[in-house]
Amino acid sequence: MSKNLTKRDEDYSKWYNELVVKADLAENSGVRGCMVIKPYGFAIWEKMQAELDKKFKATGHVNAYFPLFIPKSYFSKEASHVDGFAKECAVVTHYRLKNAEDGSGVVVDEKAKLEEELIVRPTSETIIWDTYRNWIQSYRDLPILVNQWANVVRWEMRTRLFLRTAEFLWQEGHTAHATREEAEKETRLILDLYADFAEQFMAIPVIKGVKTESERFAGALDTYCIEALMQDGKALQAGTSHFLGQNFAKAFDVKYATKEGKEEYVWATSWGVSTRLMGALIMTHSDDNGLVLPPNLAPFQVVIVPIYRGEDELKAISEKVSGIKAELEKAGISVKYDDRDTHKPGWKFNEYELKGVPLRIAIGPRDLQNNSVELARRDTLQKEVVSIEGIAEYVQKELADIQENLFTKAAKYREEHTYTVNSWEEFIDVVENKGGFAEAHWDGTAETEELIKQETKATIRCIPLNAAQEEGTCIRTGKPSMQRVLFAKAY
Numbered sequence: 073m074s075k076n077l078t079k080r081d082e083d084y085s086k087w088y089n090e091l092v093v094k095a096d097l098a099e100n101s102g103v104r105g106c107m108v109i110k111p112y113g114f115a116i117w118e119k120m121q122a123e124l125d126k127k128f129k130a131t132g133h134v135n136a137y138f139p140l141f142i143p144k145s146y147f148s149k150e151a152s153h154v155d156g157f158a159k160e161c162a163v164v165t166h167y168r169l170k171n172a173e174d175g176s177g178v179v180v181d182e183k184a185k186l187e188e189e190l191i192v193r194p195t196s197e198t199i200i201w202d203t204y205r206n207w208i209q210s211y212r213d214l215p216i217l218v219n220q221w222a223n224v225v226r227w228e229m230r231t232r233l234f235l236r237t238a239e240f241l242w243q244e245g246h247t248a249h250a251t252r253e254e255a256e257k258e259t260r261l262i263l264d265l266y267a268d269f270a271e272q273f274m275a276i277p278v279i280k281g282v283k284t285e286s287e288r289f290a291g292a293l294d295t296y297c298i299e300a301l302m303q304d305g306k307a308l309q310a311g312t313s314h315f316l317g318q319n320f321a322k323a324f325d326v327k328y329a330t331k332e333g334k335e336e337y338v339w340a341t342s343w344g345v346s347t348r349l350m351g352a353l354i355m356t357h358s359d360d361n362g363l364v365l366p367p368n369l370a371p372f373q374v375v376i377v378p379i380y381r382g383e384d385e386l387k388a389i390s391e392k393v394s395g396i397k398a399e400l401e402k403a404g405i406s407v408k409y410d411d412r413d414t415h416k417p418g419w420k421f422n423e424y425e426l427k428g429v430p431l432r433i434a435i436g437p438r439d440l441q442n443n444s445v446e447l448a449r450r451d452t453l454q455k456e457v458v459s460i461e462g463i464a465e466y467v468q469k470e471l472a473d474i475q476e477n478l479f480t481k482a483a484k485y486r487e488e489h490t491y492t493v494n495s496w497e498e499f500i501d502v503v504e505n506k507g508g509f510a511e512a513h514w515d516g517t518a519e520t521e522e523l524i525k526q527e528t529k530a531t532i533r534c535i536p537l538n539a540a541q542e543e544g545t546c547i548r549t550g551k552p553s554m555q556r557v558l559f560a561k562a563y
Contacts, residue, residue: 075426079360084304091354092233095363095427098350105231105238112427113350115371117241120349121221123273123368124243127265133217133245138199140223141190146198149323156290157194160226162238164190192225197291197316197342200246201324208248208338210329215258216248234351235308235563242346248338250328252317255339259315262343263296266311274349275366275478276300276356277486278310279509279558281534286518289342293317299533299558301486302355305507307533307560310352313343351563356482357451363428364450366478367471372408374400374467375429379417379436386411389435396433396445396463403464405471425450430474431467451477492556499547499559503530509560513553515546524548524559533558 075094078086092098097113100106109117125135141164147154168184171177193199200218207213225239234240245262249255263280270276278298288295292314300310321327321338330336357364367373376397378389393409400407408429410420417434424432434446445463448455451474458466489508493499502510514520514532525531539555546553 075362075422077360077362077426080303087360088351088355089233091358091362097354097363098233100233103238105228107233107237107239109241109347112371116353116365116369117347117350119369119371120274121243124269124345125221127269128219128243128245131217131261131265133219133247135220136218137220137222138196138203140193142193142196142199144189144191146202147191149198150291150319152319153197153291153323157226160194160228162192162225162227164192193222194224194226195342195344196220196222196224196244196246197320198324201320201326201340204246204248204338205324205326208326208328211250211331214248214250214328214338215254217245217258218247219243219245232351234347234354236348240347242344244342244344247341248321248326249341250330250336250339252339255317255341256315258341259294259296259313259343262313262341263298263311266313266343266345267298270298270300270310270349270352271479273366273368274353274356275368275475275482276310276352277479277483279534279536280538281536281558283312283534284518284521284532284557286521287532289314291316291319292342293319296537297534299560300352300356301482301489301509301560302352302563303485304355305489305561307509307558307562308348308352308355309533309562310349311343311345314341316340316342357478358428361453362426364478365428365430367430367475370406370428370430372406372429373471374405374407374431374433375420375424376407376409376433376435377417377420377424378409378411379434385437386413388437388440392440392460393435396435396460399464400467403468405464405467421448431470449474451481493547494544496547499530500528503528503559503561507561509533509558511556512547512559513544513555514557515549515551515553520546520548520551528561530559530561533560533562 077090080087096110098107098109101108166180166184168181169178170181172179221243223239223241228236228238231237247258267278267280270278278300283295294315296313298310300308302308318337320340326338327335376393380386380389397407430450432448439445443460444457447458491502492511499510499512535557541555544553
């Protein structure tokens with residue numbers, strides 16, 4: 073199997089696009105801007121989904137499902153929300169087709185026009201808060217901690233597999249609380265949950281921060297985020313958690329009776345991650361040979377490839393492998409045995425390297441004699457011969473080491489590409505030549521933020537939560553500043 077992948081340093085964008093397709097993760101569909109997630113790619117997403125779902129339920133959240141279609145009038149109720157999404161909305165206007173009179177195909181039946189147009193959900197705050205109005209009467213009904221796994225549609229003009237598509241998969245949490253304190257605590261809880269998931273499960277180091285007012289979610293009072301740095305020096309927003317205040321409760325008249333019998337508006341949050349995480353995974357760990365998957369996310373953590381001549385050798389190897397496979401699976405390790413006779417071992421090695429399988433075991437007649445196997449790590453490409461005795465324990469340690477190594481490597485890259493800058497010249501050098509995060513002072517105005525964006529294409533990714541208060545001057549205007557913020561070019 074020939075990979076024929078473009079090298080990252082030649083054309084990073086082309087490398088990414090080729091890898092997504094060649095590693096069988098996804099492909100473009102017949103519908104412009106939409107993608108087909110293939111079984112191997114979906115298996116990775118399912119692992120993400122399962123881990124996140126477990127974390128949500130462990131923190132008291134439950135799953136529900138809300139309609140795909142939202143009446144247009146709902147969007148008019150929260151002004152900043154409609155302004156934020158208006159340009160991306162797909163709209164349903166009719167409910168029936170008919171055969172064209174000239175026999176040319178089907179056409180829209182003009183008599184079947186909807187009384188009110190329906191928006192194909194770009195996000196669900198409006199339909200959910202219309203529903204919550206019926207669910208909430210008193211303090212006894214709070215909090216509501218609901219999540220849904222769903223698809224959303226945002227009519228993007230420039231699309232890219234996983235990173236930006238017209239339709240994508242995600243989870244969206246929507247919670248309702250009696251007090252501001254409760255809602256703010258929820259927002260931070262989910263931010264920490266996302267950060268833990270990214271770092272511990274995906275091996276992606278992230279920075280927790282709050283968005284500037286200009287970058288905030290439409291309708292939120294505060295948007296918290298996790299930001300990751302990709303290998304090309306661009307940032308990627310990997311998850312967001314929004315404190316919505318009482319904006320949606322007021323828009324949809326959602327009140328509750330307090331213990332004292334007073335009527336108060338409910339406090340809200342919303343939060344989500346999407347299949348964009350697949351893009352983050354690819355661009356954080358993968359190399360010129362293909363995907364590199366953390367063991368926690370790999371559809372199968374170990375692949376066993378037999379090397380043989382003739383049916384007799386294959387039979388003897390397969391008998392040995394069945395014991396090895398059973399031992400590994402008993403230890404909780406997912407294993408694939410590839411005994412296909414349609415492809416040679418070298419082809420298989422290439423395929424699994426391209427698909428990022430963490431560990432590859434090769435076993436041939438000589439290995440049977442020596443009671444050993446050849447073990448190859450995907451992250452380092454190192455090979456070694458190890459005894460079959462105690463193989464499960466050894467593989468467990470190797471997988472744990474791969475998981476840790478990938479995080480350490482990504483964290484080192486981020487550290488080496490995070491620059492403290494004090495002048496406009498230094499800033500330009502980082503964003504134009506070096507790539508990565510630039511820690512710089514900013515005067516706090518939306519005007520300066522937009523000016524920097526227009527001049528450099530770099531945006532304020534976040535105001536880090538752990539940012540120290542320090543006096544300084546804005547890199548662009550020279551005006552006073554009390555802390556540094558994180559700039560970068562981004563996906």
